[in-house]
Amino acid sequence: GCSGSKETGKEKGGEKKEKTAESGGTMIYARGGDAVKLDPITVTDGESLIVTHQILETLVKYEKETADIVPGLAKDWEVSDDGTTYTFELEEGVKFHDGTDFNADAVVKNFERWMNGKDEAEFPYFVSQFGGFKGEEAAVIKEVKAVDENKVEFTLFRPQAPFLKNLAMTPFGISSPAAIEKFGDKYIENPVGTGPFKFESWKRNDTITVVKNEDYWKEGLPKLDKVIFKVITDNSARLNALIKGEVDLIDGLNPSDVEKVKADSNLQIFERPSMNIGYLGFNVEKEPFDNKKVRQAISHAINKQAIIDNFYEGTAEPAKNPIPPSINGYNDEIEDYEFDLDKAKKLLEEAGFKDGFKMDLWAMPVPRPYMPNGQKVAEAIQADLEKLNIEVNIVSMEWGTYLEKVRDGEAPMFMLGWTGDNGDADNFLYALLDKDSIGSNNYSRYASEDVHKLLIEAQTETDEDKRSELYKEALEIIHDDAPWVPLAHSVPQLAGKSTIDGFFPHPTGSQAFDDVSME
Amino acid sequence: MLTYTIRRLTLLIPVLLGMVLIVFSLIHAIPGNPAQIILGQQATEEAVEALNKQLGLDQPLYIQFFDYVKNLLTGDLGMSIRTQSPISQEVWPYLAATMELALAAMLIAIIIGVNAGIISAWFQNSWFDYIAMLLALIGVSMPIFWLGLMEQYVFSIQLDLFPTTGRDNIRDPVEPITYLYLIDTLMQGRFDQFVEVIKHLVLPSLTLATIPMAIIARITRSSMLEVMRSDYIRTARAKGMSMFWVVYKHSLKNAFIPVLTVIGLQTGLLLGGAILTETIFGWPGIGSYIYDAIQFRDYPVIQSGILVVATIFVLINLTVDLLYAAIDPRIKYR
């Protein structure tokens, strides 16, 4: 940042040209990868979703800084006592960007489209959050119908505790039915919604531009004229571009660069509240990790704090549970396995591995929010375990293969993580550690009947407090069984110009830029 | 000449076919499931299987291969698994970006390389010669990804002379027509943008130019030296010609033949080998297109991307061969 002042000078000159009367200017948001498709229901990747989040809106939304539910396109809703009927009252007078009306009919059409999906690959999140398509046994939604012009009624087969949280997820943004029909196959690159910004253009692997929706239904919003999503793959290059003023906001800041940004008066840091977990998993079916003592021994041997200090640069908190503290059900009473080599050695000895053993450790090849550098953390773990005479060989492969093979149970010891989709404990514990999820996301192949019972019960329990207790109980068991060594809840770091105002990175990863402004 | 061209073109057919076969088998030998990657970590197994089926990846390999070749013959490069759009439409912007970069690099490499080579040969064993050749040697020994990082650090971050990344000013993006931004900006009369585009081009093209520049300088020098020792140069001098003309008229044209070969080879290599430079400078070119596709197991894109690059490479070398005729009348085209 030695050139900051000069830059701003240039910057102003550049902006003046673009600014009209009371315009809010352009914000350039640089990130590591490009969107895949801009029809959110068809994708699962964050890079696509953050763009569609500006264009399409959901019936209900998360609160700006938490995972609590607030009105979205639906200004109000009612839930039946048995928890199977939801009636939403919609905002009136809202129009899609193509000029067609947003109404109950449009909502029904969107859900009809999704519910009639053919295979899971078509609408992946619909299946994972709502059980399945029409006619499938696991399906949650029975029917969606328009009660009147502005009222929609959802009927469920059975109560689903996180139903509203699911609905708030970005993939369930409402599209203009007319546009879906008009564009057909090409809708994935021509999204039309009701959001604060309209889709303008997409240069693949380079930029996606969205522009202000002048007719946005919320008065005075959005503040910006234009948001450009720019792909800059390399983390340091992205930061460089920010420092030079080529872009305004970046994600994926290297933890090691945090200090540098903080020192620069032209820049500010945004911390995304953690909703993730990075962990070291054991394949509990494989020797020697079928032995609980071994798992516990290793839990004692890993210096989490050192790892966090060095590879998260302090931008994370040590994890003792598989779910982050912000989530309902977090058990703070649990005492973490302290870093204690003697205990570890003792446990190992008890397990019959006094002289240690040789083991492969699979390390993630790609940076993820919950693990900015899997390879390096693996190296640190390697060094830690060496002290237990466990000779660790780091294995790495390309990401897709990695996931596939870990899922198939090929990895004895592996590093992975998870980012919550909807801020619900179910989305962590059932997805990652229930025996139903073996072969899916339960990579540890951890199968505990007790835990299973608790988790299933929690799924249909609509009372939040009761649910919370159930989860806490499950967490106790999991802690003792130690199928993972939870490492850290990282706090993803973003950096932006100090002139950015009103921006708060939402824990789910997507947030609207409607009330963001730049001076 | 025409028959020679036809003959060279027919000889290309088996090469191209072989390329298709090799690429196809290579790509399909890559482990990893594209569906998994597309759907991401959170996807369920059923979802992955379903997508596989949808993409036709559950078909036997030979059927996939024949379908692929059949489509290629109709100019259909397949559909990107990731973006669901036809590669033949998608590939051009990337290709154009790389071409612009590669051509700029080649231009720099030729202009500097050839002249340095000539001067070195002319003043053989002078200090210029020594320094230029030492630099050239260092140039060919340089890991360009390192050089790129260093250049970026010095010229862009420390000295703030050039932008760090991309092809154009993000705030004032070029409206693409041909996707060759230098041309597009000129067509639109946007000289400010033209200057911007050039500024963006400087560092990556310099980085990319290093190796070919060094190689060209070395080749030019040695082939100049060889030519300058030859009898016809002595003849030219015996006519009373000045050294300058001897060098620029008589020697250069002869010496240019091996240089041309190198230029052809290197241009081709630049097209594909730009991956490293493109990642460092965030250049949305064909190299990063293919590299990304590998990350995403986007088979059709990897296949067709590599094929496109290899085909261009082959065509460039064909062009070079044909260009020889323009320079050297001895090459017989029967």
Added chain:
Amino acid sequence: MNVNEEEQIISPWKEAWRSFRKNKAALLGLGIVMFFILLAIFADLIAPYGFRETELANKHLPPSSKHWFGTDEFGRDILSRVIYGARISLRVGFLAVSGSVIVGSLLGIIAGYYGRWVDGIISRIFDILLAFPSILLAIAIVAILGPSLQNAMIAIAVINVPTFGRLLRSRVLSVKEEEYITAAKAIGMTDGRILFHHVLPNSLAPIIVQGSLSIATAIIEAAALGFLGLGAQPPTPEWGKMLADSKDFIIQAPWTVFFPGIAIMLTVLGFNLMGDGLRDALDPRMKR
């Protein structure tokens, strides 16, 4: 007959060595290469620390008398890692190139010697392999085999096969036309003997020259693959990988990027200088 008795018996190799010895640049190259070879062999003795001696507290120490090249992110001594890295890079260079020399030469000899359709097929395969930009091909190969140093080595060997194949083929073809081969035939020598006693020994010099230049490129290619994360895996102190791992710290800890880069460059420069010298010394065109 006035034969100078003192005049020594000079074999072509000795003569090549003589002219090589006069070439200062080549000697410098040889010196650099020898230096790195010694580093590699005696790494255990020379390196002040182990290459995986992690001390997280010592992270990113600038160069000092304790750590001449500073320390990296794990607090490991960069000097030691660079020294151990010589082992990796040289091994990759030698092994990969030996692989391509063996396979390439074999194919080249078969093609050049048998000619006709055998030559046709082999040459086409070379053409095809050469039609791919090498780094792309290497990336694809590593993608198949999975990222590891060994696989990177295999990939590099594969992409260099056609270079040696073609070299040997053209060598065989041109040596075949030499008059001393006709002479050997006139004596009644069998094809096999001609191949092994005449053709091969006379093809050795260009292979050595090309080999030493190829080692240079192989080292860079391995580093490039390492840089892209497709080569050596941690904590292997491979130079390219070291660069990739520390490129994010170029501003805070430039030494982490500087020294491995310099090491690559110097080694490659050494091989290039040596290769150039060998070419001047061994290339028969320069003789007579």
Added chain:
Amino acid sequence: MTDRLLEVEGLKKSFPIQGGAFGKQIGEVKAVDDVSFFIKKGETLGLVGESGCGKSTTGKTLLRLLEPTEGKIYFEGKEITNLPKNEMRRLRREMQMVFQDPFASLNPRHKVEKILEEPLIVHGVTDSKERKKRVRQLLEIVGLNDYHAKRYPHQFSGGQRQRIGIARALAVHPKLIVADEPVSALDVSIQSQVLNLLKDLQEEFDLTYLFIAHDLGVVRHISDRVGVMYLGRIVELADSEELYENPKHPYTKALLSAVPVPDVDFQKERVILRGDVPSPANPPAGCAFHTRCPAAMEQCAHKRPLFKEVEKGHYAACHLYE
């Protein structure tokens, strides 16, 4: 017949010319075009002609280093044209070759010792002491010394190298040596050394030579009989005395008159030929020489003259003598 060591009948050798869009054969170079002659035991047959007329090809073809396209070759009365490879290899010890270029014909990476040993190994001298002895003898025979054995070819002068080439040919006690321009790369003072050596060896070992050269003086000096080649054909063949004093064919006459003679007093009438030698890929019809012949007649352009005896032992192919 018995005194004929080698006889050649209607020998032809052509090389294909490739080209066209698919690398097909589009023509052929008739390097040797219907040549017949014989060599008697113990004599030297000289073969002269301008560059490219097919002298070397003739020499190589009759040793079957090149496979003849047509024609028959007899060696000691036995046809060897279709002899299988193995037998031919055995026969190689009977017929050897000395090459034009003393630099290219010795493997630069072999010591002289090895070069001379090789033919012995190939032809079954297994005892290495015996071989060493023979090598020493051979070196002595060609006027070199024992200590030369350990050297490499590049340490020798052209004349010495040519001696080594001759020694290699002698190693297997051949009966016939085809010497393909063995002295044309040498300077005059060296040339005479080698010529003298060849003559001495012939006497000592009862050798038969086919001596190929383009220098008419050299050929006359060494040959008993001389054949003149033009464009792949022998146009005249006679005892050397006879040929030089009484040439019949107009080409021979022109050739002889064209040679500058190192004698200031010598006055001669020059026949200067017009134009160049036509390409063997596209030789003129009829008599190949008619395009340049000062005595060309109408029939020369379409009728090929027969090669026949015009006087005793004097053969020519020319319509003037029909």
Added chain:
Amino acid sequence: MDNALLKVEGLRTSFFTDDGEIPIVNSIDFHVRSGEVLGIVGESGCGKSVTSLSIMGLIPAQTGKVDGQILFKGENLALASEKRMRQIRGNEIAMIFQEPMTSLNPVFTIGEQLLEAIQIHRKLPKKKAKERAVEMLKLVGLPRAEQLLNEYPHQLSGGMRQRVMIAMAMICNPELLIADEPTTALDVTIQAQILDLMKALNKDTDTAIIMITHDLGVVAEMCSRVIVMYAGHIVEEADVKTIFKNPKHPYTVGLIQSVPDMRHKKERLYSIEGNVPKPGSIQTGCHFAPRCEHAFDRCFAQTPDLLNLSDVHKVKCWLYESEKGEVSG
């Protein structure tokens, strides 16, 4: 002797090699008169070509050094500037080389190369220059002259190329033509054509020729005076009759005797034993002494001077010191 067109005195040329500075031409003196044909004979590597290149000033300063006087019409070319040399080369002194195959630039047409030769020295308009080129091509006996201008060297045969070379050399009417083995690479019948042509040109244009060759036959046929070189020295100089009839130097004698004569068969050829010494290998004495049958002690110890045996006959040999003690000057 003062009417000499070219007078070379004490010419020494040495090359810088890995083994140090090696003298190739050792202080030679000779002259050429207008219109005469001077032959230089000697074995390969004795320095004939180097001599001619030294006269032309074509030895690059990095590779070699030329000392002594080269007086061309009284002007010392050894001291002339490069600019002045350029005016002389191709204009007043022209040169043709041994290899017609490689002496023409393969990538330019005959026409381009011929026109270049005129236009460097004569500011002729293009059309005039072309006419002159055609005229020259006809003069050297080439058919289809106009067409030839547009052809490339590889389309011509060796003899034709050598004729083009001669045309190129003669195009500016030089006063001196240096022909460095112009026929060595050619066939006898073609050689005869070229020699004939050169003789005719010499007669018609009165251009002096230095004819470098190793073929004594060519010397006998072409030259009026001969210089015999051996290992960088002139060992004998005489008119052509004397050289052949009354050679003095043992080397000349040997050379003449070792040539096989086409006209009559000698039983055995005379041969000079041994080989030409490597340049720089002999430091003292007569360079021929190691191969000389008549050599005595002094020959190995002291280098003889060029002795004047008569006005036209000089020899560098101790054998004749007593005969005529006068050292030429």
